Each structure stands twice: as structure tokens, then as C-alpha cells.
Amino acid sequence: MRYVYALTTALALGGAATAMTLHQPAGAQTAQNEPGAIQASAPRAGAPMSFADMVAKLQPAVVNISTTQRVQVNTNPFAGTPFEGLVPGQQGGQPVTRQAESLGSGFVISADGYVVTNNHVISAGQRGAVVESITVTFPDRREFKAKLIGRDVQSDLAVLKIEGNNLPFVRFGDSREARVGDWVVAIGNPFGLGGSVTAGIISATHRVTGQGGAYDRFLQTDASINRGNSGGPMFDLKGNVIGINSQILSPTGGNVGIGFAIPAEQAKPIVETLMKGSSITRxxxxxxxxxxxxxxxxxxxxxxxxxxxxxxxxxxxxxxxxxxxxxxxxxxxxxxxxxxxxxxxxxxxxxxxxxxxxxxxxxxxxxxxxxxxxxxxxxxxxxxQQFDLEDNDANPQDQETMGAASLGIAVTPLTPQIARTIGADANAQGVVVLGVDASSDAAGKGLTRGDLITTANRVPVRTAADLARIVGQAKSGGSKQVLLFVQRRGLGRYVTVQIPG
CATH class of the missing domain: 2.30.42.10 (PDZ domain)
Structure with a gap:
């Protein structure tokens, strides 16, 4: 299970079926909720007053997915401290191999045993761990050893295969038809409690969580999602899979009513590609x-x-x-x-x-x-590896030439020796931050010792005097801020810094 402050998954639906019909206001001065503008209506044709019949048909195709992993554990409690190897009975402290398990959810998409889940459900839980086996368990407690057919890290999807015939399965629907406020039902295995059903509504579509990449676009729901729901299906009221429960937003690790599912419109073509044994290109x-x-x-x-x-x-x-x-x-x-x-x-x-x-x-x-x-x-x-953000150990050596612009920072020209120290490109030019006034806006914007400033207001800077001149010109022109381009360990970003009055 993954989190956005902790990312994880599984969606749900619940409650009675009451539909609301929204009519556009007659004029610009009419309130959106003007009396008579919104009227409660009877459930649309085919909408259930209970989800029991639908769940009874869908539940057999939703499975529990567990892995057995081999993990090396250091048994010396003083490992990594000055006392390592000095305490009687702890000499050596050789790692020992132990088994670990993980739990998640998935669903069968074909009668011959193709299963869809999240990639993180069947991945090693710890660094250095090795997944030895994957087991798929049906609600009737039948167990099958699964083979990994394909996985895609970026979309967090994986396809498994179990040997069987006439297995219960479900089909993908069209998540593009999903609307905010639609009911959804999720079935999964939170905390290993197999076949748990939850319900809610779609809170948002095309939700961007800030992770970036090709698939940072989710269906958001208020359904209860917890550990073990990852990889389980989200159903619409027609019983179609419109999402794969993947993440939750939670400050505590528990459900707070904000969950995310991978839309079927994104998942289906990836799953079909993985089933063919092909890789995903972007x-x-x-x-x-x-x-x-x-x-x-x-x-x-x-x-x-x-x-x-x-x-x-x-x-x-x-x-x-x-x-x-x-x-x-x-x-x-x-x-x-x-x-x-x-x-x-x-x-x-x-x-x-x-x-x-x-x-x-x-x-x-x-x-x-x-x-x-x-x-x-x-x-x-x-x-x-290309965009490594671990950067805070920069320690440029003091130089003869240093100066402080009116931004609360002291800088010095970049030299080959400093470039090697801070991990800058050999051909880079600019000024290196030697110190930052803790009370300045520059400090508040994250500038720190070892940062490389290459431009100010998109004009190249080579010396402290260059920076001071550009800041002075901006201030004389009535500007209240200056735009800096700052590099740290080769990774650059633009930063606006306020010019003190």
C-alpha cells in the first residue's frame, strides 16, 4: 500500500441511491442553489437500492495476493554504532536470512487466469529483499501459485498468470464516463480481511497528486481505503471496473476519506501490452x-x-x-x-x-x-540517477573573492575546484552561495550554502558584482523581486527572491 503523504489504495461505495438533478440558473444573478433549481429525483433505471446482488456476482473475481520474500536481517543490535563488535555475544553480527510476507488485492480479467494488481503489491518490501513466490487466493479459499507476466513501475501496474479454467473474471469499463458524484464500489482485502466491500462516491476525476510522470492522473474517492486494498478493483453501478485502487492521502497511514484509483482508460492498454509480454514505451x-x-x-x-x-x-x-x-x-x-x-x-x-x-x-x-x-x-x-536531489552536503571552500548582494546571501565566483566540490558541471559558470542570512527571503525559498546561481533575471552572472548590479537595476526599476536560476548537484530550478525594501 502506498501513500501520497503515504500512498495507498482501494475504493468504495455506500449508502442509498439518491440522484440529484442540477439545472443551470436562468441568469447570472441567480444563485446556483436557488429554490427549485435543484430537485431530488428517483434513482435512475437499474440503480440498486442495495449493492448486495451486484457484489455477490463480482466478489468471486476479486482475489487476495500475497508474496513470500527473503530478507537479510542484521541480528546485532549495535550494528552501525561504535559498540559494534565490542559487546560479548554479538561478535560478527552476520546477517541472517528471514522470510517476510506482503498482502494486497487484485482481480481476475480472463477465464484462463490473468490477474491484475499494483506493481508495489508484488514488489520487494525492503531494500535487498527478494520475492520468492506470489500466491493468489480466491474468496472460496482456493490458492494458486502465480507467475509474473509483466510489470510497469511508472503506472504501478502488474499482470500475473495462474493456471486454471473457467475462473470467475470481470471486465474493464470506460472511466471516461465517470462523473464527480457517481457511486462506486470497491472490493479488496484490507489488513488481510478478504472480500471486504466498501462504498463511496467519486470525489474528483483527473486528480493530479504531484508525483509527476505519465500517470499522475487519478480518480479520487471518499471510500474507505486501508492497507491491503492496493490492486483491488473499483466498480461502477454497472459492475464494470473503472479504476484500480492504488493510493491514499493520509497524515497517519489510516483512511481519512481521500483515496485514489488508476483510471481504467489508462490501465487497460497497459495491461493488454503487458499480457503480450511487451514493454511500455513513453x-x-x-x-x-x-x-x-x-x-x-x-x-x-x-x-x-x-x-x-x-x-x-x-x-x-x-x-x-x-x-x-x-x-x-x-x-x-x-x-x-x-x-x-x-x-x-x-x-x-x-x-x-x-x-x-x-x-x-x-x-x-x-x-x-x-x-x-x-x-x-x-x-x-x-x-x-540523472536527477539526484540528495544535495545538502555541499561544502565549497572559502575563496579570496566573495561578496554579498542585497538579497541576504554571500557569493563567490565558481572555480574548477569549487565545481568539483559541489558537483557542478565542468563547463558551468556562475556564483556559488557561501552563506545565507537565516532571516532573508532567500533562506525562506530554500537557498543554501553550495548552491550555484547561473542567472539573475535571466542574465548570466559570473561575479558577486554582477549579481549586485542586476539586483540594483531591478530595484531601481521598481521591481520587488529578482528571478534566480539555481543549480544544486546538477539539478536546476528558478527561484524568485524578494528584494529587501
Whole structure:
């Protein structure tokens, strides 16, 4: 089970079926809830007053999925401390191999035994652990050993196969027809309690949780979701699978009524590809993206919630070949607007590699269109290494030349020696932050010792005097902030810092 502050899954439905019919107000000065504008109506034809009959037909196809894992455990309680190897009876402290288990949910999608679940349900729970076996258990307690047919880490989906015939199964529906307020039913195995049924409504569609990537777009529900529900199906009232329960938003790890399911419209084609033994390919531009916040939008001179900033362009990748530059604001991809609900990473990743598409961007306040031949997204492991955020140990050595601009930061020019120390590119230029006033806006925006500032108001800086001059010019021009481009261990972002009065 995964969390968004902790991410996990399974959706539900519950209650009596009362439908509401919303009529548009007659005029602009009419309240949305004007008396008579909203009327309770009888349940639509076919809507159940109870879910019992529907659940009785669906429940046999929902399964419990468990794994047996081999984990190495260090039995020395003083391991990693100065007392390791010094305490009698603890010499050596050699790791021992133990077994661990995990529990989740899934559902059968064919009579011959193909099973869908979340990838994290059948993955190793600890670093270094090895999954030895996967077991699928039906509500009637029949158990089958499962073979992993395919998995996709980014979408968090996996397909298993068990040997059997005439097995109960369910079909995918069309999640595009789902509307906020629709009833949904979830069946799963929270805490190993097999066949648990919950109910709720769809709280939101196309919900972006902030994880990024091609599949950061979920159905949100208020159904009760807990550990073990991951991988289970979300049903509409027709009994179709419209979502795969995947995550919950929870400050405590328990259900607080905010759960997320992978929409069937995204899951079905991935599942079909994995069943064929094929891998999933996604589009890739080769850029580092940064969200366009309100203060950044002001600095770039673009409307809020419109587009995504290009914080870095990878050499040799599709974006560079098309002429996209750092600092561009991409506002439209393949004739679709970039918005908070339709992110740049989502749009690009869902374009087939090799396709030529138009991309609209804003550069220096002017809108232009470039044509990009979309590349292939590298494996997630490679991307994780490429964009490493573990960066807070930077420790540049003091230099003879240092200066403080009126931003509450002390900086020094970047030298080859400092570049090696902070992990900057050998060809990088800029000034390195030596210290930050804890009471300054720069500190509040996260600037720290070892950060590399390459531009201020999109003008290159090489010395402390360059930075001070640009800040002074901005202040003289009536600006209250300066736009910095800051790199940390090769990962860059734009930061707006307030100029003290």
C-alpha cells in the first residue's frame, strides 16, 4: 500500500441511491442553489437500492495476493554504532536470512487466469529483499501459485498468470464516463480481511497528486481505503471496473476519506501490452520541468496556471534538437494546453516515441511554435540517477573573492575546484552561495550554502558584482523581486527572491 503523504489504495461505495438533478440558473444573478433549481429525483433505471446482488456476482473475481520474500536481517543490535563488535555475544553480527510476507488485492480479467494488481503489491518490501513466490487466493479459499507476466513501475501496474479454467473474471469499463458524484464500489482485502466491500462516491476525476510522470492522473474517492486494498478493483453501478485502487492521502497511514484509483482508460492498454509480454514505451523530451508558481509567472510575464518552465535541457535529447531552451515556458503540446490538471509530463509521456508534434512555448515574452520528434523515456532507475536531489552536503571552500548582494546571501565566483566540490558541471559558470542570512527571503525559498546561481533575471552572472548590479537595476526599476536560476548537484530550478525594501 502506498501513500501520497503515504500512498495507498482501494475504493468504495455506500449508502442509498439518491440522484440529484442540477439545472443551470436562468441568469447570472441567480444563485446556483436557488429554490427549485435543484430537485431530488428517483434513482435512475437499474440503480440498486442495495449493492448486495451486484457484489455477490463480482466478489468471486476479486482475489487476495500475497508474496513470500527473503530478507537479510542484521541480528546485532549495535550494528552501525561504535559498540559494534565490542559487546560479548554479538561478535560478527552476520546477517541472517528471514522470510517476510506482503498482502494486497487484485482481480481476475480472463477465464484462463490473468490477474491484475499494483506493481508495489508484488514488489520487494525492503531494500535487498527478494520475492520468492506470489500466491493468489480466491474468496472460496482456493490458492494458486502465480507467475509474473509483466510489470510497469511508472503506472504501478502488474499482470500475473495462474493456471486454471473457467475462473470467475470481470471486465474493464470506460472511466471516461465517470462523473464527480457517481457511486462506486470497491472490493479488496484490507489488513488481510478478504472480500471486504466498501462504498463511496467519486470525489474528483483527473486528480493530479504531484508525483509527476505519465500517470499522475487519478480518480479520487471518499471510500474507505486501508492497507491491503492496493490492486483491488473499483466498480461502477454497472459492475464494470473503472479504476484500480492504488493510493491514499493520509497524515497517519489510516483512511481519512481521500483515496485514489488508476483510471481504467489508462490501465487497460497497459495491461493488454503487458499480457503480450511487451514493454511500455513513453514519449520523452529530455528536459527538467518546473511548475509555474504565481511569483514565477509574474517574473516570466505569463498568466498563472498556464504552462511549465523548462529548468534544464538534456544534451542530445529531443528538446535540444528542436531548439527548446532553458527558461522557455511550454504552454501547449500537440494542440493540447498545459494546465495543472493536464501536466506537461502527462502529455509528453502519452505521445508515441518517434512522433513529430508541435510544441507552443513562450520565450522572452513572445509565443512561438517548434516541431519536436519525441524521444523514448529512459527507465525510471536511470532518470532517478540523472536527477539526484540528495544535495545538502555541499561544502565549497572559502575563496579570496566573495561578496554579498542585497538579497541576504554571500557569493563567490565558481572555480574548477569549487565545481568539483559541489558537483557542478565542468563547463558551468556562475556564483556559488557561501552563506545565507537565516532571516532573508532567500533562506525562506530554500537557498543554501553550495548552491550555484547561473542567472539573475535571466542574465548570466559570473561575479558577486554582477549579481549586485542586476539586483540594483531591478530595484531601481521598481521591481520587488529578482528571478534566480539555481543549480544544486546538477539539478536546476528558478527561484524568485524578494528584494529587501
Amino acid at each position: 514519449g520523452y523530451l529530455g528536459i527538467q520541468m518546473q511548475d509555474l508558481t504565481a511569483d514565477l509567472a509574474e517574473s516570466f510575464g505569463v498568466p498563472k496556471n498556464t504552462g511549465t518552465i523548462v529548468a534544464r535541457v538534456e544534451p542530445g535529447q529531443a528538446a535540444e534538437k528542436a531548439g527548446i531552451r532553458q527558461g522557455d515556458v511550454i504552454v501547449r503540446v500537440n494542440n493540447q494546453d498545459v494546465t495543472p490538471d493536464q501536466t506537461l509530463s502527462y502529455l509528453v509521456a502519452n505521445v508515441s516515441p518517434g512522433a513529430r508534434i508541435p510544441i507552443d512555448l513562450i520565450r522572452d515574452g513572445k509565443r512561438q511554435t517548434v516541431t519536436v520528434t519525441v524521444g523514448t523515456r529512459p527507465p525510471e532507475e536511470q532518470l532517478a
